[in-house]
Amino acid sequence: MAAVFGLAVLLILGAGEWATRNELETQWDNLRRSSEVQALALRGVATRYSYLPFTAAQQPLVADLLRHPASQSVREAANAYLQAVNAHAGSDTLYLMDDKGLTLASSNWDTPSSFVDQNYSNRPYFRDALHGQAGRFYGVGKTTGEPGLFASAPVQRDGKVIGVVAVKVRMQPIVDTWAQLLDPVFVTDERGILFLGSVSSWLYKTSKPLPVEAVRQVQHDEQYGAQWQPAPVPWKLLQRPDQPGAELRLPGSGKHYLAFAEHLPDLGWTLTLTADSKVVALARQQAWALASLASGLLVLGALYWQLRERRLQENRQARIELEQRVHERTHALQQAQAFRQSMEDSLLVGMRARDLQGRIVYVNAAMCDMVGYAASELIGCLPPYPYWHPDDLDRHWNDSDTSLAGKATPQGNENRLRHRNGSDVYTMFYTARLIDGDGRHIGWMSSVVDITAQKRAEEQQQQREAQLQRVQRVITVGEMASTLAHELNQPLAALVNYAAAARALAAQGRTELLNESLAALSTQALRAADIVGRIRRWVRQHPEAREPCDLNAAVDQSLGLLLRAEARRHGVAVRLDLAPEPLRVRADRVLLEQVVLNLGLNALQAMQVHATPPMDHELLLRTRADAGHACLEVQDRGPGLPPEIAERLFEPFFTTRSDGLGLGLNICRSIVESMGGELLARNREGGGAVFEIRLPLHATPPVASP
Template sequence: MTRLRQALRGAGPMAAVLGVAVALVLGAGEWAARSELDNQWDNLRRSGEVQALALRGVATRYSYLPFTAAQQPLIATLLHNPRAELLRSAANAYLETVNANAGSDTLYVMDTSGLTVASSNWNTPASFVHQNYHNRPYFRDAMQGQSGRFYGVGKTTGEPGLFASAPVVENGKVVGVVAVKVRMQPIVDTWTQLRDPIFVTDARGIVFLGSVPAWLYKTTRPVPGQAVRQVQFDEQYGPQWTPQPVPWKTQPQQDPPGGEITLAPSGKRYLALEEPLPDLGWTLTLTADSRAVAAAQQQAWALASLASGLLVLGALYWQLRERRLQENRQARIELEQRVQERTHALQQAHAFRQSMEDSLLVGMRARDLEGRIVYVNAAMCEMVGYTAAELIGCLPPYPYWHPDDLERHWSDVDTVQAGKASPQGRENRLRHRNGSDVYTMFYTARLIDGHGQHIGWMSSVVDITAQKRAEELQQQREAQLQRVQRVITVGEMASTLAHELNQPLAALVNYAAAARAVSVQAQPQLLQDTLAALSAQALRAADIVGRIRHWVRQQPASREPCDLNATVEQSLSLLLRAEARRHGVPVRLALAAEPVRVSADRVLLEQVVLNLGLNALQAMQSQQPPAPGRELLLRTATEAGRASLQVLDRGPGLPPEIAERLFEPFFTTRSDGLGLGLNICRSIVESMGGELLARNRDGGGAVFEIRLPSLASSP
């Protein structure tokens, strides 16, 4: 009956342990699946930004070619005399040369009926000459006096590509069209090397570019009949194209950012993230295999099951141990009487040994064969901040192990237990109880008892923190000097580059002016207009280079009327909005209803706003945990003849010791910073007659404010 009652008493705790084990397994699987899913979405977002940038680069790289060729007088002359063989040959040679230098696929000219009169591939079997492209949208757009862009399968070559066009205008009338074809196969080749599919759809939902050839020209959603007829008329995806659905089904996620597609008939599932490209009229879709989420969940279940098993075994061991303790309690009472007889003698020996140990400056630590600490002296306790009672009996990991070096500490334990401890010692970083770092040298040897048996290890520990701090301080000073030298070198390189580039640009302006004078004497109006445009572009380039030289040489900046509202929008479009999205921080604008006009260097002012915005995002990112309601707020206003632009965040704010030195050169709170950003920003604003101020924000966070003299608004 006694054993039965003991079993019943033990059943309650064991049931609780089993319940905790089951909950641990289920919770671990759910947590692992959610964590892996969030990781997959983050990877898709970052990859989407990179791929979207690459697509935009390829799509816009050659858009200038049709416009440039349309300005060539030879093209307009050919369009007026399409049967003149000499003109056609000259135009073909010109287009071939421009196309070869630019690296595009084909550059060609069409008359108002869509008939190609000259082409860069005039001497190839797939020549565009005498081919008619009147049904192509890019031709129709150019005939309306607009630039055109169109992706489709070539009517002549059968190879897909991106077509861009520009009108040839003479006396306000469109007399022809210049178009360029660009192959996008190189970017597709890079996609085929990726593990998961990636594809692009047009505005109608038709896949026209992707890493899986079998999906090309299939529809992701129903296409209206009128749109189908338009695509067939344009021969966008070949003369035989008919709408066919893609081989997958799309299921939206309960918690976006994306959805999930299931391939038929394999049933393979992918996470799918759509990245709209509104400026191109396309949608980029990136995918990730859903099996990674399931694999992470299964691994978590396996690990949690193992941990639960260990928990149950531990509970069983605890029950057995309690039973053993109860049985041995009586025996211990008898043993204690014997121990008391020898205590006095041992106390005398211990007092002598303790006095000797307390006089040592080197820390001493002894461990048994299991790694349990069995002895520490006073020097060791002072070194780590723990008492001997707190350390003796501890098994690895020890409380003074540094959390950043756990793998190294475990490796040292394995090395010592394998009998491979280095006689030259081992450097280790420990964590003092007060949170400070302690650098030490450990020298470990075998611990042998009186019978010659190996019973553990004895380590002597030398504190080298002061020496280590001195070495780190010296390294920091050397690194700072190197950074300063790099900044000076960059300034000198920028000044030299600006000087060297300005000379050829000035020569280009002089040559253009001389050519204009010659054309005036000969009365060729068209040549004069062309060279005038060339001169204007060269002057613009020289102005940009001059801006760089002025800033590097600290000369007064050139100013122009500009709008602070437009400056905010441009900074957002450059980088700020993308960075805010990457950090998960919403951006809110509170811009003045009317334009806030100031006299400033627009490019440098945009750079100041961009720098302040990035600093605000980094400040909010460094705050752990994140502040509630964190946001990046940009606000403009005009008051009493002064215009202001404020950048507000919900970060940790500006402590007094930081606020006093905020704008000092080379002062920074970031380990990877130069400490020059805010100093340069203030110098730029002051060069424009303004001031840059910083203060703490009500409710938490910081405010950086640019103040400039306001210009009167135009009527």
């Protein structure tokens, strides 16, 4: 019997221990799950209005008040704006402070507890925003004495913080939810001060000793009221190393709770949920009773087990329902916040929301102003919409069908709308899918940008460009005429000289020399005709005049035409430094010779106006091959190229000579560039100038072997 009795005792004790552990695990699991739900709800309330200070800080009216705080009209407008935004968002108070912490405008400006003219420079959220950071702070209001969560954002202009916008949010709704729970729920800050909870007598008491510096800081910030003094909470918290939480004891009351702490590092808070430990004791006592009657009351034991499982199922079902309600409420808050956020982000452009059938379900004020219709006149409308332009109905139908089919281009569509007053409004429509909180596609959201001013500016620009093209054609005609006159000047001068020589030789009866002069005269006449034809083809950009030719031969031909005779007439020595091998290029031979002749004549004229002695005058023509190019340098000993002249050297109609047209160098450069080369100019070492022609070398095809 003793053994049986001992076994019974062991069974009873084992059953009690098992029941205790099982119930503890159940309670800890319940607390863990509840803490996840409550933490989600707490974060949702704490961050619900964090966007509001930043959005209000972007309002130009806020910056105007900070720049002109003494302006009554600006202050009234700012008060009205903050009051409207606060009422629309549903927050407690929205207010603006200058960089000294003085409140200039507030949404509650017309109430007895107005924040206007109150100074909050000692608040941490003000200091954080003043340093360019978003601030968050929970405390008792200095003006109203009511606690709340304060969020702030800086007002910046030109990289400098000029003020702070803050919003106050009451946390009472979540406290009211906790009040419906049977066991205490509370939140402590990073210092261990209990500031939010279902037991009001515990508020603003400390859960651990505070350093003197921490007490002074809380009192300086007036976080929990101007008269706050540290006082310990009326309970003790005992850590349980073998459990995921602690045991909370209320001395004098005999109450014990299981306490589970959830740290919220993003908020700097700690959320603690409790459960009465009587449930564990009751489970242990029930296990003892069941174990005592187990040998003879199996049926009753089975019934008890069924009842126990039913109670656990009911608890689980109740927990699931609570989690579902919290999830639905959080989901609704997220939906509202996402919708309001998109509205706030698009205040400067028109916004239009349509369902999947194309029915307008929302328009903002900017859209109404753009088309002249009230929101009540547009919401519920199906295509065709009243602001569609009657001349573009086909295009409007096509764009609408494309958007509703999900094929709108990301670059947007340009549309012409008809304002209610009959004026035309040019817009750009950008359409994207409208997604609800469950990820379902419920319609289309369009951003509408008014580009009427841009279109008018483009039309004016097109008109100016057309006028510029007409002026350019007139200038081109003048340049062609000047070019032709300039290029024919040398061969015509040669014709006059040869004709005069022919008359003199005819009078003298020198037949042989007369025939040579007449042959040279005929050659110059043909050259003039060739120049006219080549210039005509060059102007028309006909490339067929190009042919392989030798740059050295072009230099020799230019010397024989006029250059050497002009050099002798001016008393200038001509020196050649030509490459030993032919420098073959693909170019228009006549125009290339004309460029060489023009550059040589320019060099002779430059040396005539220079004050150096005539014996120092020298014209050097040098050719060479350099990195796949054939190069010709025309070097003189003239005055060189001053910086102010070098910058404008190739501009049309720029000249330093009183009788010049200013087209020679511009024409020469155009001819060289048309042949794929370039014309460069620089000062010559020792005095004078160097003009260099660089043309691509033309490869000679190899001769086939017999």
